[in-house]
Amino acid sequence: MSPLARQHETVIIGGGIAGLACARQLHDNGRPFLLITEDVGGRIHTSADGTVNLGAYYVTSDYHHVNRFVDRGRRIRWRRVLRGDQDGSFTRGNMPLLLHPLQAIRFLRLMREFRHHHETFKQDCLLISQDQAIRADPLLWGLYEEEAPEFIHRHRIEDIARSYLAPGAQGTAFTSVDRLTAFTLLVGVLPTITPAFEYTFRFDLLMSGFEEAVVLDSVTDITPNADRYSIRTRNQGSFSATNVVVATPIDVSARLLDLGLLKGPNYAHTFLIRGNLRRPWAQATYSLFPEGDPTLGIARQNGGSILFCSVSEDPDFGHYFSTWEVVEHQHWNPAFHLEGDILLECEQGPGLYLVGDHNVCNLEDSYVTGVYAANHILGDSGAAKRGTRHDA
Numbered sequence: 001m002s003p004l005a006r007q008h009e010t011v012i013i014g015g016g017i018a019g020l021a022c023a024r025q026l027h028d029n030g031r032p033f034l035l036i037t038e039d040v041g042g043r044i045h046t047s048a049d050g051t052v053n054l055g056a057y058y059v060t061s062d063y064h065h066v067n068r069f070v071d072r073g074r075r076i077r078w079r080r081v082l083r084g085d086q087d088g089s090f091t092r093g094n095m096p097l098l099l100h101p102l103q104a105i106r107f108l109r110l111m112r113e114f115r116h117h118h119e120t121f122k123q124d125c126l127l128i129s130q131d132q133a134i135r136a137d138p139l140l141w142g143l144y145e146e147e148a149p150e151f152i153h154r155h156r157i158e159d160i161a162r163s164y165l166a167p168g169a170q171g172t173a174f175t176s177v178d179r180l181t182a183f184t185l186l187v188g189v190l191p192t193i194t195p196a197f198e199y200t201f202r203f204d205l206l207m208s209g210f211e212e213a214v215v216l217d218s219v220t221d222i223t224p225n226a227d228r229y230s231i232r233t234r235n236q237g238s239f240s241a242t243n244v245v246v247a248t249p250i251d252v253s254a255r256l257l258d259l260g261l262l263k264g265p266n267y268a269h270t271f272l273i274r275g276n277l278r279r280p281w282a283q284a285t286y287s288l289f290p291e292g293d294p295t296l297g298i299a300r301q302n303g304g305s306i307l308f309c310s311v312s313e314d315p316d317f318g319h320y321f322s323t324w325e326v327v328e329h330q331h332w333n334p335a336f337h338l339e340g341d342i343l344l345e346c347e348q349g350p351g352l353y354l355v356g357d358h359n360v361c362n363l364e365d366s367y368v369t370g371v372y373a374a375n376h377i378l379g380d381s382g383a384a385k386r387g388t389r390h391d392a
Contacts, residue, residue, distance in 0.1 A: 008034045010377055011231050011241040013219045013256070016042025017056075017363055018355040019247030020206050021065070021370030027210045029378050034241070035214045036233060042249070043335070044201050044363075047272050047328050052301050053199070054270045054330040056363055057172075061195040062119065063364040065371070069206040073198035074302060076191070082284035083167040084293065090280050096163035103160045110155060111193045113139070114186045125368045127375060129346035130359045134183075143183035145341055151182035165189055167288035171297035173361075174266040174311070179339040187360060222246070222256050222352075229352065243351040245373045250337050250344075250358040257348055263358070264339030268296060268332045271308040273317070275324030295320070336361050346372065 010026060012019045015037030026033050045055035059070055082090045097104035117139050124133040134140050143151070152161040161177060165185065169177050173188050180188075207214070221232040222244060231239045246253050254262055277300070281287045287298040296309040298320065305327065308315070313331070317324045336357060344358050346369060353376065355369035 006239055008032065008239060008241045010243040010245065011036060011239055012245045012247060014247030015040045015214065016247060017044060018366045018370040019245065021367040022245050022247065022355060022374045023210055024206055025371045025374035026377065031378060033213060034239060036217050036219055037214065038218045040203060045330060051303055051305060052272060052307055054272065058191065058196045059199045059363060060191055065367045066363045069202045070199040071202060073200065076196040076286065080285035082280060082287040083163065084289040085163055086290050091163065092284065096160060100159045103157045106155055107157050107160050115190060115193060122365065122368055126371055129372060130369060131343050131345050134343065140183060143186065144181055144343065146182040148177045148180040148182050148185040166291045170291055171288040173338055174268045174296055174335055175339060176291040181341050184338055187362060219256065243377050245353045245355060247355045247370060250356060251334065253354055257354060259344065261342055263337040263342050265334035265337050267311060268335045269310050269313055270330045271326050272328040273306045273308050273324050274304065274327055275306065275321045277306065278320055278322055281320055
């Protein structure tokens, strides 16, 4: 079927990681689809010179699906991380864990238990929706409903949270710990116990074989019509489909699906800079900053460039650099929605699926939601099941 045919079995809206995952799974099982997207990659945004990701920055070793489509780069070594404290001091590496050994033991036990449940959760989500899988696991459901500060107090890890977790949330989630649920916080700090790597995404591998099924356009409206859906686009007119997979950023999905309440948004500016860092930031590969600081993180890249992340559109670069030149600037408006405990259903109607990072925000969990939607479209055939599970 020609991609520009007006009637399709499935239309996928959005070409980020979740939409592409759905397309990959359908293609591998021989099912046709049309993918409509404004761009390919979404928030996996690589700098113009191809040297650094200005969006999703890292992958971890347990991204069993995503890692098939990336070239891993430098490992993120925590001993090379500088963490800022509220008093203005900066501490290198895992020193906060060493300063509070009993809290560190409790924290690491909690993280190991959470990782075990999270791995089972990811496997379950290939065949059941995220919202169902979270509710089915008492530990995960409790964490999803519990505010992070309550969790931290209950487990008596306040010093670890202040010196270790808060800068991590600031640098990767662009928010403070007290605005997160315990579940979102623990997902965000999983890289502290799981190897993490910079990477280059191989869209040529992920999209191999279905490049012609991609149309660059934006969807303005989805309307149910008898047993099909009408999908109106800005430039290419209207299409109809039996199944629709909405894989856009959640603020766009909310408009298309009339979702109502969402988690609170998080914003950031990322800058690619050529220059010379001042001390102490010149002494570390990565620098994270305390809650409330307008600067979120600094990462020195192989090749000399520096990734600088801030909530400000016009940071005081002179405070951090002796010389600098802004090479590229990306405004994430929003970067993602993380604040709160809203849990959205993946099945929004018959044949209508919401996928992406609206419940769990990382590349692997987002990818899995796309596979889940494809598996429902494929049905319960053995071929579909064999094509989803991927052993570590």
